[in-house]
Amino acid sequence: MSFENASVTKGLMFGFALTSVAAGIFDVKHFLNLQLVPHISKHHQYWRLLVHQVACASSSDLLLVELFLYNTSICIERAFGSIKYASFLIISAVTTMLLSFAALLAAQLTPVTSVLFNNIPPGPVAIMAAVLYQYMRLVPPAYHFRIFGVGMSDKVWVYAIAAQFGGLQMTILLAKTPDVGECIVPMVSALNDACR
DSSP, X not given: OOOTTOHHHHHHHHHXXXXXHHHHHTTOGGGSOEXXXXXXXXXXXXXXXXXXXXXXXXXXXXXXXXXXXXXXXXXXXXXXXXXXXXXXXXXHXXXXXHHHHHHHHHHTTSHHHHHHSSEEOOSOHHHHHHHHHHHHHHOOOSOEEEETTEEEETTHHHHHHHHXXXXXXXXXXXXXXXXXXXXXXXXXXXXXXXXX
């Protein structure tokens, strides 16, 4: 497979690689996280809504994103056409930005969720999910096979890459989540204030 008739995919892959490597070289990876308190609510750093989608947090994330985009995005761009595919990616990114902000605001309604769900790890997770949906919908399987009686197709490898990337994102999210004791203290104090 080549990048013929897939200029948007080539630019997207190059852009993710360039921004991720530049963030690592210039030691600005800490600016990639999307965190409502204090970055957006107190310091009004709304540019983080865009930045958290355009770079990966680690080289392993970048490798999985590049593998995923190479295996899925070229087929989708050839089916859509470059202009339609670029507009699809822009709409997906803008929708993700708005929904991420709304989800962070909704998570601030209770003390427990405000502690647990204050941080969204960087990476093009929602863009990859949108591309994966289009890949599942548009690209037919080339062949089917069985392993230990379980039927699979050639698309299982793309799904494995997406699952591994999702697992890495969950690991990053859980690593930044505070201990259970730190979550219970605000909840008990909020219940104590409500009972007074």
